[in-house]
Amino acid sequence: MANSQPGILGGIPAQARYLTFTVSHNANPTDVLTAIADCYYPEATVIGLGDSLIGYCGKQVDGLTTFPSYSHGGVDVPATPAALWIWLRGSDQGELLHLSRAITNRLDGLMEAEHCVDAFRFREGRDLSGYEDGTENPTGADAEAAALVNGQDEELTGSSFVAVQQWLHDLDYFQSLPQQDQDNIIGRRLADNEELDDAPESAHVKRTAQESFQPEAFLLRRSMPWSELNQCGLMFVAFGQSVAAFEAQLERMTGAKDGLTDAVFRFSRPISGSYFWCPPASGNQLDLSAIV
Numbered sequence: 001m002a003n004s005q006p007g008i009l010g011g012i013p014a015q016a017r018y019l020t021f022t023v024s025h026n027a028n029p030t031d032v033l034t035a036i037a038d039c040y041y042p043e044a045t046v047i048g049l050g051d052s053l054i055g056y057c058g059k060q061v062d063g064l065t066t067f068p069s070y071s072h073g074g075v076d077v078p079a080t081p082a083a084l085w086i087w088l089r090g091s092d093q094g095e096l097l098h099l100s101r102a103i104t105n106r107l108d109g110l111m112e113a114e115h116c117v118d119a120f121r122f123r124e125g126r127d128l129s130g131y132e133d134g135t136e137n138p139t140g141a142d143a144e145a146a147a148l149v150n151g152q153d154e155e156l157t158g159s160s161f162v163a164v165q166q167w168l169h170d171l172d173y174f175q176s177l178p179q180q181d182q183d184n185i186i187g188r189r190l191a192d193n194e195e196l197d198d199a200p201e202s203a204h205v206k207r208t209a210q211e212s213f214q215p216e217a218f219l220l221r222r223s224m225p226w227s228e229l230n231q232c233g234l235m236f237v238a239f240g241q242s243v244a245a246f247e248a249q250l251e252r253m254t255g256a257k258d259g260l261t262d263a264v265f266r267f268s269r270p271i272s273g274s275y276f277w278c279p280p281a282s283g284n285q286l287d288l289s290a291i292v
C-alpha cells in the first residue's frame with residue numbers, strides 16, 4: 001500500500017535498534033508530535049505511537065488497546081506500555097548509533113529515552129535457537145492484508161498495529177536438549193525446516209498455526225535476534241491490521257483457556273510487551289492527521 005511506512009512490509013535488515021520513550025513532564029503535545037514527525041526517515045525507521053501518547057494528545061485510535069498480561073501455570077507474560085517506539089533499520093551499526101543520537105536529541109525535553117535494544121539478522125533470518133523464523137509469513141498482497149489497515153476510516157488506512165515483545169532465551173538449556181526435543185518444541189525439523197506432522201500438541205507451530213483460528217489469525221512477523229552482555233533472545237515484532245490475531249495467538253500460547261502451554265516457554269520467556277499504532281506515511285512525511 002502506497003501510504004504505509006515502508007519498513008513494515010520491507011524485509012528484515014542486517015542491523016536494527018529499538019528505542020522506546022516516555023513523555024516528559026509538561027511537554028506540549030503539539031511540540032511532541034512535531035518532533036516525532038521529524039524523527040521519521042522512511043528508509044531507516046518505523047515509528048509506533050503508544051496509547052498513553054495518543055491520549056496525551058487528547059485523541060484515541062480505535063483498536064489500540066492495552067497489551068494483555070498473563071500469570072498462571074508457571075507462565076508470566078508482562079505488559080510494559082511505552083509512549084513511543086522507534087525501530088531503526090539499516091546495515092551499519094555505526095549509522096544506527098548516529099541516527100539514534102539525532103532522534104534522541106530532537107526529542108530532548110519532550111520525550112525521555114527509556115530502553116534501547118540492539119538487534120541483528122542471524123544467518124538468513126533465524127532465531128538464535130537456530131530455527132528459521134518467518135517461514136509461514138504471508139507475502140505480497142496477503143502480507144498487506146494481514147498487516148495494514150484498509151477499512152472505512154480513511155485516516156487510518158495504511159496504518160498498522162504492532163505487537164512488540166522481547167523474549168529472553170535460555171540457550172544453554174535449549175542446546176542441552178536432544179535434537180528431537182528441540183524439533184518438538186518448535187514443531188519443525190532444524191535440518192530441513194520441514195513441519196513435523198507428529199509433533200506434540202504443545203509444539204509452537206501447532207499452537208500458532210494461523211489457519212487454525214476462528215477467524216484465521218494471520219500476522220506479519222518481523223522479529224529479530226537481540227543480545228546484550230550475556231543475555232540474548234528474540235525481539236518478537238508482529239504487524240497486524242488489528243491486534244486481534246496477535247492476541248488470539250498469545251492467549252493460546254499461554255494455555256489460558258485449555259491449560260496447554262506453548263513449548264517455547266520451556267526455553268524462553270517474554271520480559272516486555274506493548275502495542276503501538278504505526279501511522280500511515282506518504283513520501284518523507286508521517287501522516288499524523290488521525291491524531292492532531
Ligand code: HEM
Nearest residue numbers: 127131132133134135136167205208209210234249250268
Ligand atoms: C521466543 C519466542 C518465539 C520464537 C523463538 C518463535 C519462533 C518461531 C519459529 C521458529 C517458527 C516457525 C517458522 C515460521 O513459520 O516462522 C514460528 C512460527 C510462528 N510463530 Fe513464533 N516464535 C516466538 C514467539 C511467537 C509469538 C509471541 C507469537 C504470537 C503471539 C508467534 C507466532 C507465530 C506464528 C503465527 C507462526 C506461524 C505459524 C503457522 O501458521 O505455521 N511466535 N515461530
